[in-house]
Amino acid sequence: KKRAPMPDDIRARKGGAPLVSLTAYTTPMAQMMDAHCDFVLVGDSVGMVLHGLPSTLGVTMEMMILHGQAVARGLQSAMMVIDMPFGSYEESPQQAFRNAARLMAETGAGAVKLEGGVEMASTIAFLVKRGVPVMAHIGLTPQSINTLGGYKVQGRGDAGEALMADAMAVAKAGAFAVVLEKVPATLADAVTAEVSIPTIGIGASAGCDGQILVVDDMLGLFTAFKAKFVKRYATLGADGEAAIAAYAEDVHARRFPGPEHVFGDAVPDAKA
Ligand code: KIV
């Protein structure tokens, strides 16, 4: 079995074969994707897709650790990256280190991801110099929806220069990769060409160095809404509801349990 890549292995994939990644929050989901993904992200999207929160703002360190531990048990050959939740890193580099170290120590994650560009560069450098590999996340940063004014496309027009500056700043600070979320494809391509670290696109461009999606989105399990950038590869939510409806009908009709699901009362012969 191939060993899991390290952050430097991911960095070395710049300009090479595209990196494949998905989010995961549970052991069985992690097991499903382990052989197919270079890295798996325990995303703070867990709050929305598994816990029914209205945004990622209410996600706690405890939630991230519990889901991170579950994902770690399902991975052997993919690297695990874990999101730093809102409020766990913005205050100071010291606060960020304390919480990043806790996430890594308690889950076994090989790296953390945090949201922000130029404004987080000094924090990223502080972490990287102290043994915490950092994946950056710029463009649409969902923890900042209240200041961004919603889930809008980022970096259009003149704002493209600021996004390019964010990418250059996080790379210079030592991030080993950068997620570009919901930015124009031409800008994503320009950033990918300019920046020295792999760009991981979500709502960005097929020209990025890698792609990521929220697994519940691409499996059709999370259906409260569908972003334009989501491609649904399955309809597990609808399939699951149909299966549950069939079960309810069987119970009502006393078709379940069937003879093959129940036990006879003959005592088994211990010598046979
Ligand atoms: O939390 C998450 O799922 C993410 C990815 C969408 C990049 O941050």
Ligand code: NA
């Ligand atoms: Na996230």
